Ligand SMILES: Nc1nc2c(c(=O)[nH]1)N[C@H]1C(S)=C(S)[C@@H](COP(=O)(O)OP(=O)(O)OC[C@H]3O[C@@H](n4cnc5c(N)ncnc54)[C@H](O)[C@@H]3O)O[C@H]1N2
C-alpha cells in the first residue's frame with residue numbers, strides 16, 4: 001500500500017491542464033482564467049465627481065472665495081466641454097467628468113444656489129470629492145491567470161472592457177456506478193436493492209470544483225456490462241468508477257478496465273476510508289476507480305479527485321488545504337492507515353464522530369470537517385492539536 005501523498009502524486013500525474021476557450025463574461029463565474037487579462041483603458045477614464053454638487057477650482061477656496069457664478073452643468077454621459085475659470089462653477093453630478101480647470105466639488109448641502117450663483121453656507125469643505133482618472137486601475141492593470149473567477153473578478157473584467165475572457169475548458173468527468181444491487185434514485189427499489197447515491201454526491205462535488213459531470217448508466221457486475229458502459233466514455237477527460245475495486249468475486253472493475261486499456265499506476269492506499277483506490281491511464285484519459293462504500297467514495301473524491309480537477313483547470317497541483325484545531329475530547333490511537341474521520345468543528349474545537357463506518361452517509365452529511373489521524377498515531381488527549389480538512 002502506498003501513502004495518501006504518493007497516491008495523490010500518481011493521480012495528479014494523470015493529466016495536465018486542459019485547453020482553453022473564450023466564453024461570455026456572463027457565464028464566467030467559477031471558471032478558471034487561462035490567460036492573464038490586461039486593461040486597455042484607465043478607470044475612470046477621466047477625473048470625476050464623487051458627489052452631487054458644484055465643480056470649482058480648489059484655489060478659489062484657498063483664497064477665501066464665498067460665491068461662484070454657475071456657468072453650466074456636467075452630468076454622467078453629458079460632460080461640460082468648456083474651461084471653467086476662477087470664480088466660476090458648474091453644476092455637477094456623481095460620476096460626471098470634472099470640467100477643465102476644476103478639481104474640487106462643493107457638495108450641494110454646503111451651498112445656497114440662487115439666481116445663477118452659489119454661496120457657501122456653513123459646513124465642512126474638507127474633501128475634494130474628486131475621483132482621479134485611473135484611480136481604480138490604469139491601462140496595463142492585470143488580472144493574472146490562473147485564477148478562479150469570482151463575482152467580484154467578473155465585475156472587474158467588465159469594467160476592464162473584457163467581454164470574453166479566456167478560461168480553461170471544464171474537465172468532462174464520466175461517473176460510472178457499478179453493482180448488481182444498485183438502482184437510480186426515484187426508482188422503486190426491492191428490499192434487497194440499494195440506491196446509487198455515490199454518483200450524485202460526486203457529481204455535485206466535482207461540478208462545484210469546476211467539472212462537467214455526466215452520470216452514465218449503472219454497470220452491472222459482469223465484464224460485458226462494464227465494457228458497454230466504458231464504451232460510452234470516449235469523450236471524457238476523466239473516467240470515475242464507483243465500487244467493484246475490492247477483492248470479492250464480483251469486483252471486476254480492474255479486469256474490465258485492463259481489457260479497455262488501463263495502465264494502472266497504483267492500487268491500494270494506506271488510508272481509511274478508501275483503501276482499495278486505484279488509478280491509471282485508460283486509452284488517453286485519466287481513470288480513477290473509487291471504492292464503493294459511500295463515504296469512501298466521497299472522501300476519495302475530496303482528497304484525490306478535486307485536486308486532479310483543479311490541476312486539469314490549470315490551477316496549482318496541490319493537496320487539499322489543511323488547518324489545525326484542538327480536539328474537544330480524547331481520541332483513541334490510530335491503526336495502520338491514515339484515518340480521515342468525519343468531524344464537526346464547533347466553536348473552534350473538533351468533535352470527531354464516534355461512528356466512522358464507511359457506509360454512514362448520515363454522519364458525513366452532519367460533518368463539516370475531515371479530521372486526520374496519522375498512521376499509528378498514539379491516543380490523543382482532549383485539547384491536542386489535530387489537522388483537518390474543512391468540508
Ligand atoms: N476481504 C476484504 N474485503 C474488503 C476489503 C478488503 O481489503 N478485504 N476492503 C474493504 C474496503 S476498505 C472497502 S472500501 C470495500 C470496497 O469495496 P468495493 O469498492 O468493491 O465496493 P462494492 O463491494 O462494490 O460496494 C461496497 C458497498 O458500497 C455500496 N455501493 C457501491 N456502489 C454504490 C453506489 N454507487 N452508491 C451507493 N452505495 C454503493 C455497495 O452496495 C456495498 O454496500 O470493500 C471492503 N471489503
Ligand code: MOO
Pocket residue numbers: 271272273274275276291293296358
Ligand atoms: O477503506 Mo474502506 O474505504 O474502509 O471503507
